[in-house]
Amino acid sequence: MRRTRTAGVALLALAVAGSAAACADDDAGAATLARLQASASASPSLSDEEQEKQRVVEEAEEFLAEFQQAEVDAGNDGFTGWPTLANEYWSSALAEGFVPVYQEAAAKGQYTTGASELESSEVTDYVAEEPGHEQVAFTSCLDTSSLHLHQKDGSEIPLPNERERSVVVHRLVHQGEGNSWRVTESTPQDGSC
């Protein structure tokens, strides 16, 4: 599976923690979202707890970017790559919802061209009650302006609305020491960004 990051991923890393999921067009500098958020306080040095949070958030952020790319790849590959998403990214509840739809799209030969991009992202929840089982929620701006859907014969499926940017909440849960993350929530929100 390809792991190449898109420009959107780079923008994600550069996004400033500002208003919820505001679409970032700014050049935010060469700092990751996690670092920016962790250094928002006036404290000149981070406590151990803050450093750990920064590490976890950075890891989750990287996983979210991989997940986003895997989703784009799956669509571009005719939705046949759903086992990868189910094995490596989706929680069982998300897989239950998505897999039948992916299977149907794959069976009909449908596919995507282009890519959606996570333009900006903000950490909106962080739970670390148990080491190794942290949860991080990101509220993101998803830009779908360059994503196109096609039937098997190449004809494009029109979009029902003109919204090209939407707010999506992703929640990532770490699966324990030595394991990876899972996406347990990928929920569209009202309004646009």
Add this chain to the structure above:
Amino acid sequence: MLSAAPAQRRTASAAVLALLVAMAVMVPGLSAGAITCPEGQHPVVSGNGIETCAKDSTQTEPDQDPGPGNESSGPSAPRECVVPGADGRPDFVVDCHTPDGDWSDSRLCYEKLVDPQPPKSDPLWEGHDEGYIVTCQPSRAWCDSLMSGDQVDGLEIGGRACVQSVDGWQENLPGVEPADPEELAREAFASLPIDPIDIGIVPEDEPGRVGLVGMPTWMWAEGPSAAQVGPQSASSSDQGLTVTLDARVDRVVWDMGDGNTETCYGPGTPYEDSYGKKESPDCGYVYTRQGEYQVSATTYWVADWTGGGQSGQLTAEFASPATTITVGELQVLTQ
């Protein structure tokens, strides 16, 4: 964006989605509210435009009323994955998620989708059109704990045979245990609007109202609604399995406040003045001593369910707030 409903969804929204799919094959729509999900589910969206519904978290808030049939449920405890002990061995705790997949409590192995899924012509499908080809991988940690030559029920389980994975067909996705009919029945029972009865009693709980020792006391459910005395029906579905449930009041147990209880198999008969000194035909009591009594009623519901080739019965009880009545003796009152 693509929008479609998984086959097992059960409400009107599924029909709406099916219609949309039929009209446009795939209906783009990323905005929240583009699809309506059944109760217990919410919209989810993927980065390639697919929008569908997924189950909500099953965690229950600690102070939420769990409803009938769910009295013992509470906040979800962290899942523990184990290989049950056998032949005197203790349970062996394993990680619930590893690179080998998600632990299956029913198959006792890590399950992972074969990627890519083989074509339907592959014998692994065993002729099925639906379902998944899954690798079942025993816990390597558990296998490592075994000695070569270890046996359970006469079968050698240690050594290389232990870690060998098997690919095969199964109905459910890895990490998704098969739907449990009894659990669905509990969900259906919990979804019913059930209220405790409003106590009707003579003598009434009012100033100046005094019953008499040796005279009949009447008890009944005041103005009973279907939510108080039934019958009610409900159904619940998951993964193509539907359980239907019929619930009714089995009995009302009246605590008469004098140490005795009276069990009534019906809502009782409201007292009318024209009945005079008659006894209640179906729910009455006679006090033998004067006093003030706290009378309470507990309604016991039973629910018969069927589904998935199984059937069973669930029960629940609902207590009504107590009422206070006064019972006196005739000679005292006439003095």
